[in-house]
Amino acid sequence: DGGITQSPKYLFRKEGQNVTLSCEQNLNHDAMYWYRQDPGQGLRLIYYSQIVNDFQKGDIAEGYSVSREKKESFPLTVTSAQKNPTAFYLCASSILPGVGNSPLHFGNGTRLTVT
């Protein structure tokens, strides 16, 4: 079955440590996205990528970094510079925007807790 796999489901880290969240898709989608979800704030865009080796900052990119070395993979690193990293992180993919209807397909998220 095609879909998006995020791992791990739960992640615990000490403050000051960098942590990388995995996102893999087998939908052959060109575009991939990372969102952060906090209670009462909806989904906020962190980074997005439309093509391998290229990505753009979203609304809340500070303290995060990404890479897109393969079409299927879009890992997110939460660095120690992110002041409030505890959140639910969602990865999504779609066909390129503007190419017909391009709904987002989401993974099941990674809940990161930093203490």
Added chain:
Amino acid sequence: QQQVKQSPQSLIVQKGGISIINCAYENTAFDYFPWYQQFPGKGPALLIAIRPDVSEKKEGRFTISFNKSAKQFSLHIMDSQPGDSATYFCAASNTGSARQLTFGSGTQLTVLP
């Protein structure tokens, strides 16, 4: 101009009742308005979507009403069921924008048995 405002934040409805969630947007360039449904511990999934050339779209018990002049759209869930209990997000985008969707803040719906 990117903001999408969603209300109410939470909603409790009796089984069989109608659930109504409202959203308002500011950016007149938005031309795609989807609703996503999210169950606890899961990612959101597309429920229904509308484009501004129609004022209403219905899929089963779910209906989107769209008012272009008021820049508002709403989700109606008819005959609400306990299985509909979830968080609902409205969203909006400008087709062709690489940024994809701007999301509302979400509505937590509880349908009582």
